[in-house]
Amino acid sequence: MRKYSEETKKKLIEMSCNKCGKKISVENGIINEGMFTVAFGWGYFSEKDGQIHNFDLCEKCYDEYTKTFLIPVDVEERNEIV
Ligand SMILES: [Zn+2]
Numbered sequence: 001m002r003k004y005s006e007e008t009k010k011k012l013i014e015m016s017c018n019k020c021g022k023k024i025s026v027e028n029g030i031i032n033e034g035m036f037t038v039a040f041g042w043g044y045f046s047e048k049d050g051q052i053h054n055f056d057l058c059e060k061c062y063d064e065y066t067k068t069f070l071i072p073v074d075v076e077e078r079n080e081i082v
Helices: 059-067
Strands: 002-004 012-016 035-041 052-058
Touching: 035 059, 052 059
Parallel strands: none
Antiparallel strands: 002 012, 035 052
16 A cells, blocks of 8 residues: 655655555655565456556565465566666
């Protein structure tokens, strides 16, 4: 869940994990923690066609969530570190 500044509507001022509600620190619009961010556009063959679902999970909730998977997350190493 993201809150943007009233003036510009663009600067991120607050962020919370959708699952546990934990507030994530944001400094000058930059998120200082690892967050799992989803912005998924459902397609024609779903019952949510035309909807975009947005949510954010903190790293702890992401780990708890993915541990429930029968088939684990496919993890690759990123070559470039930004
Ligand atoms: Zn959380």
